[in-house]
Amino acid sequence: MNGKTEEMRGMFLNLGYNMWSDVPVDSWGNTKKEDLGIVTAADHLRCDGDVWQRVTDRMAQLKFNTVVIDLGEGCFYPSRPELAVKGTWSVDKMRKEIARLRGLGIEPIPKINFSASHDTWLKEYGRMVSTPDYYKVCADVIRDVCEIFDRPRFLHLGYDEESFGHQSKYAYGVVRKGDLWWHDFLFFVKTVEKEGVRPWIWSDYIWGHKDEFLAKMPKSVLQSNWYYRQWFNLEKIPAARRIHLESFLFLEKAGFDQIPCGSNWACDENISGLVKFCRKNIAPERLKGFLMTAWEPTLPGSEPKLMKSLELAAAAYGL
Secondary structure, X not given: OOOOOOOEEEXXXXXXXXXXXXXXXXXXXXXXXXXXXXXEOOOEOOOOHHHHHXXXXXXXXXXXXXXXXXXXXXXXXXXXXXXXXXXXEOHHHHHHHHHHHXXXXXXXXXXXXXXXXXXXXXXXXXXXXXXXXXXXXXXXXXXXXXHHOOOOOEEEOOOOOOOOHHHOOOOXXXXXXXXXXXXXXXXXXXXXXXXXXXXXXXXXXXXXXXXXXXXHOXXXXXXXXXXXXXXXXXXXXXXXXXXXXXXXXXXXXXXOOEOOEEEOOOOOOHHHHHHHHHHHHXXXXXXXXXXXXXXXXXXXXXXXXXXXXXXXXXXXXXX
16 A cells, blocks of 8 residues: 555554553543553553454445554564563464455554653563663664564654653653653654654644754654644634644644544544644645544443544544
């Protein structure tokens, strides 16, 4: 599917889920008390194969053409076998699934989150951020993923929400700032580009560092600003959230390619409004498509919300 220029009609799915706390938490946003265990890293893979297949089959029926797969501990990395957990998909299983998805007309895009707020899947290396050992393991993982996915068009690096607030319940937290944030980020960009793959990130760093972001971010990096609320009138949007929506406009004015991301995490109305807003305000040549996420594990209890997210996005995309 490489070389296609049609608009991305994408869905985000979690294979791995060791993206958050390294210890049990007593609360987590709007997560129900009985579901808090999912927030803590586990020694086994939390992805139900039957749910995965039903969701991806429904994607094909609805004419989605892309799935972004959050790998984490879900994929076996030959260079780093120590990152595997019980149930991690073997390279052979991953490649067979990649082939199945392509056969359904769905392009699989890998995501590996290197934000220090979302890297419990890195195990002990998540406590070695910005050290030689850290750079080595991250480069090994990137190289393995690019090979397993046959040099995909994009590799999503995550890199979102790296703040003390997002790690306030963790046993161990680390935040890169200033030149170190950029040093490490550009290391990832160069490592991915060396593999002949285009890097892709969440753009929320711009919310608190607008001028710096626009000056230092390479145009080669595909941008996914994310916005999950129902307000699209900038004059009426709550002030605290205005920057989240305005950032689509900042990125457009600066000439970045974008794939805006919406969700039914907070409300069902979001994705339809987001598609309309971005199609109106981002030039077609820079609007590369859209991405939808439910921010739910691929497990039976989450299947209804995952399926609902597909229906909402398909309607918004015009499928």
